[in-house]
Amino acid sequence: MNSKVLVAPSPHVHGGDSIQKNMYGVVFAMLPALVFSFVYFGMGAIIVTLTAVASCYLFEFLISKYLLKKVPTLNDGSALITGILLAFNVPANLPIWIILIGALVAIGIGKMTFGGLGNNVFNPALVGRVFLLISFPVQMTSWPKPLGFNTAYLDAETGATPLAIIKEGLKKGEPLSQLMHDIPSNMDLFMGNMGGSMGEIAGVALLLGLLYMLFKKIISWHIPLTILGTVAIFSGILHMANPEAYAGPLFHILTGGLLLGAIFMATDYVTSPMSHKGMIIYGIGIGLLTVIIRVFGAYPEGVSFAILIMNAFVPLINVYVKPKRFGEKRK
Amino acid sequence: MLKTFSLGGIHPAGNKLSASSAIQVLPIPEIVSIPISQHIGAPATPVVKKNDEVKVGQLIAKSSGFVSANIHSSVSGTVFKVDDIMDSSGFRRTAIIIKVDGDEWLETIDRSETLVTEISASKEEIIAKIAEAGIVGLGGATFPAHVKLSVPPGKTAEVLIINAVECEPYLTSDHRVMLEKGDEVLVGTQILMKALGVNKAIIGIENNKPDAIAHLTKLAVNYQGIEICPLKTQYPQGGEKQLISATIKREIPSGALPIEVGAVVQNVGSAFAVYEAVQKNKPLFERIATITGKSLKNPSNWRFRIGTPVKDLIDAAGGLPEDTGKIIGGGPMMGKALTTVEVPLTKGSSGLLLLPREEALRKESKPCIRCGKCVSACPMGLEPFLLMVLADKKEYERLENNAVMDCMECGSCSFTCPANRPLLDYIRMGKGKVGQIMRSRK
Amino acid sequence: MSIIVITILALCAIGVTAAIILYFVAQKFKVYEDPRIDEVEEVLPAANCGGCGYPGCRGFAEALVKADDISKMNCPVGGATVMSQVASILGHEISAAEPTVAVVRCNGTCENRPKTNQYDGAASCTIAATLYSGETGCQYGCLGLGECVEACNFDAMYMDKETGLPVIIEDKCVSCGACVKACPNNIIELRNKGPKSRRIFVSCVNKDKGAVAKKACDVACIGCGKCVKECPFGAITLENNLAYIDYTKCKLCRKCVVVCPTHAIHELNFPPRKEKPADKPSAEAKAEEAPKAKPTANDETTENK
Structure with a gap:
């Protein structure tokens, strides 16, 4: 034996899990959705993704090196996730300069102001996304039609999302059954053949990602399933009350960013509760808020806002919702 | 669905390298150091002094309170000195150091291998004998066994649970005891049942030891009231509270003892020691431990005299591997890292694990990402x-x-x-x- | 035009109303506080270190104002000057406490005390101390993980990388005692600062028997008792194989320093020792001695300053 014997408190072995493994696992789970977005939106999707990822890395590096004066830790993969998620949340024809602003807000305000990975209250990508949505509403809501590599990057033919069609139509007083003719079939919605943000359209790809993450135990089922369940139940009740005014549960789940939000954004480790009980409360909150914003709010889409609002409640949930203790004295 | 405990748990790699290695007897060393504190509770009081002649099994330190345990000489020879030495606790503590001379046992100890199934001792006699023999929990916690068997007034024991889970990775000594001393373990269990006045005992074994489950299930037919309960492999099933939750689905309230839910838990190694103490009159001065490690030449199981230096055990298994970074007394999850190979093996030494430096060295700690x-x-x-x-x-x-x-x-x-x-x-x-x-x- | 006038008038009206409400509320809920508390707090150093034993300077000020006798109360940061100011505010007799300073009673450097194993747990002395006896053969000495330095609020300590021991910067140390509380092995002691900062102390806390202590560390106190016999003032006591110098009795004669076989007794800030005290010091001898004596004096000051 060449060196001195090591002494440390137990346990003496580690499971081998690491931050990188989890982060790159999430990235791997996002690949199907990424591929689908490339297929549907062509070059535009590739440009947007590359810009978002590169600028997230750049801003993280600059801020941690020159503002926080610490050694930048880029290899943990969290900037990559933020970059891809930001790209997933914007239209595939968004100009580069807007993406840069989004990345700066996401990393700069959403993450680094709180002290970097592990300390942020809000999901960084969503902070960037919502900032862009409010600042550049026109660019952020003119979605290109999914025409594959025929989709031009900047001056593409644009169309509304199914949710926007319904919202506008209902405002004009048209009955839902009439409006549904303008909506692609459920199969098309599931496969992602509709207008929308880059990563949110292909439900099938997102579900593949969910299965992978559950299988690899990167996330637990609690958050995504409670969100989807709550949305299904709540919208189902509304639909049964008045089928002409409220769309059904399947429509709500397959359209907009619900699957993307429930699977990849709400499950962000840092900004979600720690205990399973807390996760369920958080999931129910997001589900309810999403439907309320979609159905009764001014915006056609509400997932981002719902997640951000519930992010703000996470510290409170963590303090007041304790996991089930072994041998807890029952009152 | 196999039974397991209700909350949490992890699945570390089993690494039971020495599972198929039969128990061997470690040669008696030239000098033994027997610490006077090998158990939870007050250290025992030495009753021998320098130059006293002692025989194997002779009392050398007396229990000094209710939660304390007798300590017996594991060798015959002369007391060299009573001094502070570095022991497996990581601190210098008092030990009785004995120079070995021959191997002369006390005449009262029955050294024959014949199985004695007839339990002639009464309930009180059993507890007194267990206390006299200095038996402690041999799973590693070393809680004096007679204390657990003395059911406090107002409480009743309903069931005895034998902990044969061995959920710590690497360790296999309990596994070997079950395979090689199955009848003795079952008689020991019956003695413990008599001491507690219960007519039901459950032996919990994780299903990564199918041969032990099969072997004991076959033998248990001859013993009344003993049930073998296979459990789903999951750490830390050997924890008292977890084992009770797994076997009888009762949750011990926070801060309470198992007797609160009518259960008493004893380790399978303790059951064997109880058999030897009660039926053979043999105090606890030797036990069985695993020596293991991925780089070790012969991961194996040994029966050794208490007070033998760790070094002897390592040498018997093929010597200290070049890449050793950490020497752990016990298993990798709850064992204690030793500072040198000179420390003595004690009643609580359930195993010795040699981890390669690469594996033992901790990785850099990063900020919490709140993954939960x-x-x-x-x-x-x-x-x-x-x-x-x-x-x-x-x-x-x-x-x-x-x-x-x-x-x-x-x-x-x-x-x-x-x-x-x-x-x-x-x-x-x-x-x-x-x-x-x-x-x-x- | 009229809209501006109305706005201004409305705002003024709201302001006046709010002011009246606030005035009455302030009158109604006024809490009487001894004005001297503020005065005393003003004088205190506002370090909130807790060295006085009270929760921060405000708490100490309240306690001072309430107390009948403040002679036993001391602000270690401000020292005698602050306490005399406090006494004059409160109209008490001035009580002068002897200034003290923190002293590290371990000289187990990497050289003096070879390491026998490598600690790989969390970097906290308390955790290491509960786990085992430490990286060396000495289970009483410094664990070298710097919990005392972390506890110091005045930047008066740092870990010397060469020796692996904490160093107290005497000028910055306010003797608040935070490091004393932080150290799980009770190595650090608050000792009399001494005239011209001259101090003598046993730089060891090892209670093992001589042979064991010596084996673990070259400069350990082996409890031989030579210093006890040598001391003309009875200031040194020997307990559990360890000598301790009572600084209230020590007259700084330095005789014990000379007789200590392991050099465990340290003298600080003394002028270089003359080689033969009997000889009359000549100018030449002094010049010769200075470079010889200096390194040792320097060593000790860097270690224990």
């Missing part, structure tokens, strides 16, 4: 991430409110943490401080 994996892994339903922060910030009141005293230091949190945070290090410190505060309050 420690919360999911905690078998007690605590929030390790929070307890660590509170312990570091010395927030002892909040630690207490967050049930830090329920922590049993199984290490599942540190094991799972993707950021390699030393969660248990801090929680253990906080637990110690809160314990002090709670005691001073009384």
